[in-house]
Amino acid sequence: MDILEKYKNILIVELNKSYSNEDLSNISFEFPRDTSHGDFSTNAALVLSKKLKMDSEQIFLEVKKFFEDSGDFKDIVLAKSGFINFFVKDYVLHDFIREVLKNRENFGKKDLGKGEKINIEYVSANPTGPLHVGHTRGAVFGDTLANIFDFVGFDVCREYYINDSGEQIRNLAKSVYLRYLQNFSDKEIVIPDNLYPGEYLIPIAKKISDEHGEKFLDKAESDWLDFFMKESISSVMNIIKSDLKSLEIDHDVFISEKTLLEEGHVNKAYKHLEDKKLLYKGNTNPPKGSKKDEWSEKQHILFKSKNFGDDEDRVVKKHDGQWTYFMPDIAYHLNKYERGFIRMINIFGADHSGYIARMKAAVKAVTNENANLEIKTCQLVRLSRGGRPVKMSKRAGSFITLKEIVNEVGKDAVRFMMVSRKNDAQLDFDFEVFKNENNDNPIFYIQYANARISSLIRNSKEKLGRDIEDKDLINADLAFLQNENEKKIIFQIANFPKVIEQSVTFMEPHRLSYYLRDLASSFHQYWNLKIDNKRIHILDKSEMDLSLARVALLFAVSITIQTGLGLLGIEAIEEL
């Protein structure tokens, strides 16, 4: 089902017989941009003639021989530039489209993963408040990536790490406690700077008041803190899960830092490092720009992350015996390894990019370099509305939440928006664009294409005087398709498996977004096509065979759009 791959394999296998000593990895086999360069082209003659100091004509003749027997080609020529250009017979393309129609939602699938377990950790936002726009990009990026990995045969585990331990959680609990006190007092309560001011804590406090009354009033902190931490975390995690649900993001596993601590995983990982002699007592330099007197000269326990490619050794245990945030993270990744994950992917916000080197170092250390951690970062998102930037300040909880954007433009638009740029490029987005129902709005444009194709099937009775069924499409005689636009669309569909493969190997789902937009564009062009200055009618009673052939082709487009949108987590709409 991947034409390109099929012929490339033949080429490489055959070349290997004669030139097994040569590195053939530079040899390409692709759809040339310019149709005058044939249907496929390869640089094989160019590359090998150079390497072997052979005449390129000679290599060309050899290559030509590989393909001649199949009878699939009209012509194979050596271009002046040195490329070998292949002109394929029509039936090859028609057979391909029939394969797409038969395979339906499985078109584009490849077994690249062969069932390999892969762990993708994304979001992992601290449970101190609802998700905001900053989390959204990583959430959608990670989820889309997971979809694509799953599609190509990996055994994907989608995971969320809950940082439910440490100072921030105590602060969360204290913030909720203040809101709780407010429920029993007329006096306005002031929330200190270091605590969380968000109003989402009010219902949490209300629930505690309702269920436990005045039980925690006038009590020492030690009497209520644990309870408030527990209640707050579980309530905030419910908010977060509901945020994720609004984007149809569903993690398989939530792992709690607190649990890792309680079950001894952190101690175990620490001992692990100790046994390998990767820990030592020492000091660190104060960070640039900080005041010297705020810096304690006490001795901490450091992990030799420099041995594994980091540029500093990192503190794992503070002088007072407390863990740093880093140590549980190490334990967590050891735990992933122990659960059988050799391959792990983490999605970080760009503000955590400084953390990449130490995390990779830790995974190497703790797994004896057996596991591979890959980290993808998502750059910032800047939202605007009608050309004006949306101000985002964390003060007073006035940041834009994930829910607000989903409510404003809808799940599909948000998902598309977040993967419509390369992950490591900054993202500027105007809300208004995604509310438009026109060409400005790419998600609309793609859905419109699919809706138009669906309308053909719906209208077939009226326009052709008969219903179109699956077997009509599969049996359609595609030789009736003789138009350049039709050929262009066939090649575009044929490129889908490659786009999928690249999205996986580069971990760049945005490629899929661009692909779908381009495919939709070719479709819309075709829809408006004029021959002899007259608009074509796809459904034309007087040209039944041609009509069926056209619908068959467009149905293959629809299949591709639906699969692509599905991977992006977006509905394919049949009627607007």
Next chain:
RNA sequence: GGUCCCGUAGCUCAGCAGGAUAGAGCGUCAGAUUCCUAAUCUGAAGGUCAUAGGUUCGAAUCCUAUCGGGAUCACCA
């Protein structure tokens, strides 16, 4: 200052593991509606791919340096 990301059309961005004449949307200008969804389409104008070197048959793509923009620096997460 160190590290990471970015720099391609007026704007927002693609550019496939180095390939043939650099692409799309928006915006601008000029057009298309006896039509199955015009919520669409066609055409035109628009480029020193930040700059300078290097690698090679061949560079927007790889390497080095410089300039510009952003993020980050912990005994916070």
